Amino acid sequence: MYLTSVAFLLAVIAGAAQFTALSLMLDQMPIIVVIIVGLTVNLRMALYSTTLATHLGAAPFRTRALLAYSILDHSFALAYTKHQENPEMTLSQKLSFYFGTTGLVGAIWIVGTGIGAWVGTRIPDWLALDFAIPIAFIALAAPALRTVPQVSAALTGLCYPLHSQKSPWSGPDCCIQCSSSARHRTGTPLGG
């Protein structure tokens, strides 16, 4: 079980997609549906890749292949903000910064996944670990909120998913917040 959790993480490198896939699997959905919905949750990574490519696009093929595999919400936000604020950075400095953040976040995440699979549902609810995700994401986005257009974009981003909660096919389990239910049902760790 621990090994499967960590292997799942290493292969997919996407917390939200993993939770969604697990949740749909437990609901006995067909494999193809599980994969398509999991990839849909991951679509935001395509946007991350394109955005980061404006800074790191000149990297060699192998480096770009590794970048495509290792992109995380956290390393994307940290690296992009850093690159924007320091346009004088060279490509190798930018790459070092990116791999530094992704390596650190990735290492903690892998260890956390292993511990989570081991400890599982014994983590008490009052710790409210489910709230670690929003806290981390707010901390990542807040420093980038400088101008009126940026705040407007944030407010739009905030309202849209609240408004579309009841959309068909979005389902209660088809978004990142299935994390806590999936964790309770499978003992799968919280992460990503």
Added chain:
Amino acid sequence: MSASTPTLWIIIAGLALGSWLLHFSFWGIISNKELPKWAKRHLGYTVVAVMPGIIAPLVFLPRTTNGVFDLLRFVAATITLAIGD
């Protein structure tokens, strides 16, 4: 786990390959090309638009409280925003 092991591994493999292709296609297409200025400007809003979208349901309709607004979670989120800004 109610899902069988082979099923799980097919899904892991499918998601792994699909995710990588999804990520890499964009790196591959853009690679060395310089994007137009307007495209870069729009892409600059990725961080501030996507992150709030991901966390909005978690802050306002947490599943652990069955989708009921939770003041403690909201206060924690507000404090984080204030410190981070």
